[in-house]
Structures are given as C-alpha cells and as structure tokens.
Amino acid sequence: MAPTVAGSKPARSLSLAIAGSGGAGVMTAGNMLLEAAARAGLYGLMVRISGPQIRGGEAGALLRFAPQPVESLDDHFDVLIALDWQGVHRLAPEIPLGPHSLIIVDSAQGTPPEAYVRGAARCVELAMKNLSKSVPGSWPNMIALGIAAALLGLPAEAVDAVVKKSLKETSSGSVAASLAAVAAGRAAASDIGASFTLARSAQSAPRWLITGNEAAGLGAIRGGVRFVAAYPITPATEILEWMAPALAQVGGLLVQAEDELASINMVIGASYGGVPALTATAGPGLSLMTEALGLAVAAEVPVVVVDVMRGGPSTGIPAKTEQSDIAIALNGLHGDAPRVVLAPNSIADCIVTTQWAVHLAESLQVPVIVLSDQFMGQSCAVIDASPAVTFTGARLSAAAGTENYRRYADHASGVSPMAIPGTAGLAYTADGLEHDEFGIPSSQAADHHAQLAKRSRKLALADYGPLWADVEGDGDIAVITLGSSTGPVREAVAAARSRGVPARMISIRLLAPPRPAEFASALDGARRVLVVEQNGGAQLYRYLRSQYDMPGDVRSLARPGPLAIRPSEVCRALTQWGNA
Amino acid sequence: MNRARSAAVLEAPAAKDFKSSYKPIWCPGCGDFSVLSSLTKALAMLGLRPENVAVVSGIGCSSRIPAYTTCYGFHGVHGRALATAAGLKLARPELTVVVTGGDGDGYSIGGNHFLHACRRNVDLTYVVMDNHVYGMTKGQPSPTTEPDWDSKLAPGGTGLRTFHPLVIALAAGANFVARTFSGDPNGTADIIAQAIRTPGFSFVEVLSPCVTYRPEQREWKKAVRPAPVAQTDDPARAVRRIMTDDGFNIGVLYSGARKPFQPPIGAGKATAADLERDFAL
Numbered sequence: 001m002a003p004t005v006a007g008s009k010p011a012r013s014l015s016l017a018i019a020g021s022g023g024a025g026v027m028t029a030g031n032m033l034l035e036a037a038a039r040a041g042l043y044g045l046m047v048r049i050s051g052p053q054i055r056g057g058e059a060g061a062l063l064r065f066a067p068q069p070v071e072s073l074d075d076h077f078d079v080l081i082a083l084d085w086q087g088v089h090r091l092a093p094e095i096p097l098g099p100h101s102l103i104i105v106d107s108a109q110g111t112p113p114e115a116y117v118r119g120a121a122r123c124v125e126l127a128m129k130n131l132s133k134s135v136p137g138s139w140p141n142m143i144a145l146g147i148a149a150a151l152l153g154l155p156a157e158a159v160d161a162v163v164k165k166s167l168k169e170t171s172s173g174s175v176a177a178s179l180a181a182v183a184a185g186r187a188a189a190s191d192i193g194a195s196f197t198l199a200r201s202a203q204s205a206p207r208w209l210i211t212g213n214e215a216a217g218l219g220a221i222r223g224g225v226r227f228v229a230a231y232p233i234t235p236a237t238e239i240l241e242w243m244a245p246a247l248a249q250v251g252g253l254l255v256q257a258e259d260e261l262a263s264i265n266m267v268i269g270a271s272y273g274g275v276p277a278l279t280a281t282a283g284p285g286l287s288l289m290t291e292a293l294g295l296a297v298a299a300e301v302p303v304v305v306v307d308v309m310r311g312g313p314s315t316g317i318p319a320k321t322e323q324s325d326i327a328i329a330l331n332g333l334h335g336d337a338p339r340v341v342l343a344p345n346s347i348a349d350c351i352v353t354t355q356w357a358v359h360l361a362e363s364l365q366v367p368v369i370v371l372s373d374q375f376m377g378q379s380c381a382v383i384d385a386s387p388a389v390t391f392t393g394a395r396l397s398a399a400a401g402t403e404n405y406r407r408y409a410d411h412a413s414g415v416s417p418m419a420i421p422g423t424a425g426l427a428y429t430a431d432g433l434e435h436d437e438f439g440i441p442s443s444q445a446a447d448h449h450a451q452l453a454k455r456s457r458k459l460a461l462a463d464y465g466p467l468w469a470d471v472e473g474d475g476d477i478a479v480i481t482l483g484s485s486t487g488p489v490r491e492a493v494a495a496a497r498s499r500g501v502p503a504r505m506i507s508i509r510l511l512a513p514p515r516p517a518e519f520a521s522a523l524d525g526a527r528r529v530l531v532v533e534q535n536g537g538a539q540l541y542r543y544l545r546s547q548y549d550m551p552g553d554v555r556s557l558a559r560p561g562p563l564a565i566r567p568s569e570v571c572r573a574l575t576q577w578g579n580a
Numbered sequence: 581m582n583r584a585r586s587a588a589v590l591e592a593p594a595a596k597d598f599k600s601s602y603k604p605i606w607c608p609g610c611g612d613f614s615v616l617s618s619l620t621k622a623l624a625m626l627g628l629r630p631e632n633v634a635v636v637s638g639i640g641c642s643s644r645i646p647a648y649t650t651c652y653g654f655h656g657v658h659g660r661a662l663a664t665a666a667g668l669k670l671a672r673p674e675l676t677v678v679v680t681g682g683d684g685d686g687y688s689i690g691g692n693h694f695l696h697a698c699r700r701n702v703d704l705t706y707v708v709m710d711n712h713v714y715g716m717t718k719g720q721p722s723p724t725t726e727p728d729w730d731s732k733l734a735p736g737g738t739g740l741r742t743f744h745p746l747v748i749a750l751a752a753g754a755n756f757v758a759r760t761f762s763g764d765p766n767g768t769a770d771i772i773a774q775a776i777r778t779p780g781f782s783f784v785e786v787l788s789p790c791v792t793y794r795p796e797q798r799e800w801k802k803a804v805r806p807a808p809v810a811q812t813d814d815p816a817r818a819v820r821r822i823m824t825d826d827g828f829n830i831g832v833l834y835s836g837a838r839k840p841f842q843p844p845i846g847a848g849k850a851t852a853a854d855l856e857r858d859f860a861l
Binding site for chain 1: 630636654655660665670671692696845850853854856
C-alpha cells in the first residue's frame, strides 16, 4: 500500500518490519508496538524471525496492522525500519519490499544491502543512534518505536502506557529515558512526510494478545487436560513453558521427560489412569512418538499430541515454518490405525481446535494429533477474546459393579466404557497386543477383525459438527487449504472475487477421519479445485485425492516453507485460472 | 477384565486372589512362574486390593505378567514401561504401581528410561526378571548375556562386556536396590513387599532362568546365596560390594531415604478463566 497524506482514505492494512542485529532490541520494540496498537483499537500480528544463533545474529519483527483480525502477512512491507544492517541482508527474502515501500535507515549504521534497495521507492535517513545518544540511558530501538508509532498514527498515551508497563519490571530508571526516546522518534517521524493511518474498529468486546503456542495451551486446559509430559523442542517449547505454571494453578502437573518416547508413554499412562493428558512436540518428536501412538489406538487410550510443525525432514529448519508433517500425521503409524488429525487455522483457532482435540480424544478414546505450525505457534496476534466453548460428551467410564465387564465390548457406537484404575471388580489389562472384548490377547482372525472394525467405526460414526471445516463462499473454484495457509488464502479468495473470479474457500480442520458427505456438500457446484499448502510434496493434495471424489479439474499449489505463503501468489493462480 | 477367580469384591485378598485365570504362555520350568507367585504373595502380604494396584510392562516373556494378575494392567510397547508407569503414578499417586519386565526390555531398548526412572525417583517398584537372553524372539543375546555365549545372531558370542544393572541403578539414583532368585519365591516375595513399602524408585533384579534357551541357568540354584553383609544406606559401599561380588549374592543391597518425586496434583483451584487474564489487554 502506498503512503498516504494524513486525512486521505485509510489504508486496508499496514505492514511494518523492524530489523537489526540480535541484541538491538528489535523484538522488544515490535512487541511494544503491537501492544500499543492493540490498546489503540487496531488488530495486529507479529511474526518473529531470526537467524539460527541462540543469541546475537540477525532479527526481524514482522508486523501487520489492520482494522480487522490479521491472520497472514501481506505481499509486501510498507515500511522497513533498520536499526543496523548486520546480517540483516539474510532476512531479505522474508521482508519483501515493493515500489511503494519506505526504508528508514540510519546512515551511521552503513548502507542498505542491494536486496532491499532494489525496487523500493525510497530510503529515508534518520539518525536513530545519534538521537538515542541525545537521550542519556536510551536505546535506538525506542527511537524506532516512536517512529513506527507515529507512522501508524498511534496516540502517544497508548505507546507510553506500554513502555511504562513493559519496562517497569526491568528497571525504573530506563522508563523515563525510553519515554523520552519514543517522543524523540515520534518528533523525528514528522520529517518523513508519510502517514499510514488505519481506520480503527470500535472495540465492542475485549481483546487478547496471545501467541498460537499459548493459545494451544489454553485450549488444552479448557478441554480438561491436567497432565502433560514433554521434551523441549523448537518451536513447541512455549506451549510447555506456558502450561507448566498454568497447570499447577488449575491442579494439574507438567513433567519434563527424558525424551519424546518417554513423553508419549507418560501421557498414555496418565490417561489410562483417568487424567486427560497431552504432549506437545515438533516433527522429530512426532516421528519418535509414532509407535506409542499406535499403542494408544490399539489400547484405546485418549491422548492429544500437538505438533508445532517446522521445516523438515530430519532436523530441517527448526525455527521456521512449514506444513510438512501432514503425511506423517495421517499415515505415520504401522498397521490399520485410525486416529484423529486436526489443523487449527489461525492463532485464535489454536484455542478452539486444541480444546476440541481434547474433547474428541476423551469421548472417542483415541489419539488426536493437532497440526499447528511455527508461524502460528511463535507469532503473537491481537484477537477477540475467545469465548468459552462447551463440547458435550466426555470420556465414557465404566461404573463400579458392572456385571461381566468387557473393556473392549463391541458396541454399535464403537465406544466402550473405560474402567479407571481404582474401580473395584473391573480390572483389565490395556494392551498393544490385539485382544478380545475382555482385553485378553488374541491372535484370532475374528477378534482382530472385530476390534479393527470397532476402532474404525467409532471415528466414522462420531458427530463432528460444523467445526470439520470453515467453508466460505460458493464460487465455481474451490480453494482447499489448511492451517496457517488459511489466512493468505482467505485474502486471496476475497481479492479474486473482487476481480470477478468466482471462488470459495474450504479450510479443513478435521483432516482425519475423512468426511465424504460434508466434503461433497462443501464442494457442491464447484467445477475446479485448487489445493494450497506449504510443503513441497503436495501432501494435502495427495491425501484429498486418495480419500475424496473431486470435480474434474484439480490443481495443486504446494510450496515448501519457510517463507510465508503470500496472498498474491494464491490470487495470481486463481485469476489466471479464473480468466482462462 | 482380568478374569478373577471370583467376581465378588474381596474382603482380605489372598495371594490367589491376585492371580487371574488366564494361562501364562511361558515354557514349563520358566522362572517367571515363581516370580508371578512372589508378586501376588507380596501384594497380599501388604494387604492391598487388586483394583488399587497397577502392573505395567513392556514387551517380552516376563512382560506378559500384568494380564496374569487381577490388578489393573498395562502391557505397552517395548522398553517404555517405566515411562508409562511414571505417568500413571504421577497422575494417580494413590495407586500402587509395579513395573515388570526383562533384561532386554529394561536394559537395552528401555535403557534410557531405566536411568531416568532411577534419577527421577518416582514411587515405583521395578521387578526385572533377568535371564540374560531374549526368549520371546527365540534366543538372542541381551545386555546381560555373557560375551562368549554363542547364538545364531552372534556366532561365537558378542564379545561385549555385560551391563551391570545394579551398579547402574545405584549410580543413577535408585532408592532401593535388591537382587533375588526366582527359585526362592518366599524370599523374593518378602523383598518385593519391602520394595513396594519403600517410598521412591525400588529396583528388584530377579535372577529368573530361561530353561529353554539358557538351560545351563538351572545351575543358578547352586550358585545363589544370601548376601554375606547387611543392607546399607551408603550407596558407595553398596556399589563396591556389588561390583566385587560374582552376581549371585541375593538380598537387599541398598535402601536409601531419598524423597520421591511427586509434585502435587489436584491442589490448584484456579480455573481456565483465571488464566485467561494473562492475555487480556
């Protein structure tokens, strides 16, 4: 979007990046800007990017603000504020600039790398370091915060309140200096001659500032999870760090396990004991957990695994995003092993989908894999406060005194009452061996067939309701997607529609078990399908082709991570096709 | 259900009330029959009720024990029994949790969990039936197999030094370490009972012969003897004794007083709504 003169038509959204070397305070300034904008009535999203170094290296806070909830990055950044350029050239692919973009540079910190200047409209000089020197005890990142807040037209009170709140905990001496630096930055911004004021929506309901990983943790606790065992892994660790104290407060417990094999088996043990349990991991951990997930399928023990996907295979790109664990989540267990696989499609939805995962695991006595990803997990968004949701139906437990108790009784629903240890007269052995209705190991064909059918039937017969997918519009071209690709796809579909391309969006939240009837109804009237996902192997596309009937012309837009899928690349595919 | 001999709720369960009617798959003469008897005897001695006891195992001949009892059982994946049991005990501290398994399950595929179970010191009792062989897969060397034991998989022997589970348990922090012999079911029952009574992670290594693949282990009954020294609470002394004995001293070799790992569960009274305040602007 082009800079506008204040007072002209407000922009739809503003994308602003703050970059610099690690330790320059890029993330601090970004976090404060996001919170100040939120207090001023804007929605926003902040994506953190950095090099592989633990400390130091280059860092970027990628922010986007709008009057409506923000779920994706835009095609270009309107503004890049560079505190310095040390290593920042490596971030260029993640900070695309267009002909109308503005770069704010401090010439004392060197000249901007060619990768940024190429195609950018103009560079504006601001001596941020010198300005901060004029305010003793302040840092250039607070100057940058003042500049960014001014460009966005944020009221000074909103920014100052956040500075006071954020720095109070560290050192009170720095608050005054920082406030002065922010004011200096604000004043300096008036020389730039650009404004990006956004319309602000009236705030009817409370709003939250939350990351996808925190959201998943909250959803888990809302769903009733009271036991977590897990092993630290990027980019899932924040789920655990948020849940450890949170669980203690609600009467639960988090244990750090020795590895992911222990994590998954610990949560299976806790859940067998009657306590709803969850573990969180990333691709390498999910790989290690697959054997025990098969045990949870066979022994019918409810567990939830949140997989915050990152670049793979192997160690891959740990701190960057990719939707490439779809195939392992859907197919990664040996034997015929029906499981539930869910994909939250926004940071806010990480709350609802994880809660739903716990509900489905408990009510269907099955492992549920939740496919989040680094983009949602480690990004922070302003969202509408998430109202408490109630799912009806809990774990079916067997009552003491049940005559002739059969743990794996072959009921029509496929769900059989589970005896909780401590219940007299109902003791049984949960077993990874195939078993009869009593749980006694059996290698008989009849028992194997009956139990396989039971475990498959309970998932097929369950009522998943409207949460199975978000279906928006009814155009001739259906764009099917999942997870964090939903944000850019939603924007692309809206843009394509405004250009006369008849498009609809289907964001699938329930990947497994497949829902043929609902899927057919969502595709009703569509003649063309575009499947959009962020991996190189077209994992979702291939799964859909294997499970569903789809109309004649089906195309795949599958691109590996770690770069965010941009609305324009989806829109381009749609408009080319739509006008063909 | 694990078919009990009587469906009625028992007043004071005897050893036989802890045995299910499910017939073990073991070979005639297997030491594990005696260990099963010792375990059920110990549970009866302690006055426990089957529904308040969980027996957790991995994979292998001895790991079949859970279903042979009338307790709650969990027969999980190979090598992970200690993790499953820790999760269960931490989530349900009021249950008595016993873990059973063999040398392959516990010292090879499950070796890492063995170390961390000792270190973590959750209140579990781990009974390992050590016969120095993989029996279920028909005779391959395990970590405790002698280096020159000839087998199809390792002709002429592995040439590898044997694993020393008791020393490793002590080094890793186990709170109770004992060695028993399946041919002495009463002595084994006493020690298992003592292990269950002792808070924290209790490790009981039972020499339990495999008469099918290691028939020479029938001679173990001649080699075993009560440990000539009293039990100690000094791990360094215990380690010295264990490292210098011939592997046939039986008895409680170490009993400490380390506090079990059991963070509170069920104590916090906050609700999810209370936690949500973290996120409000």
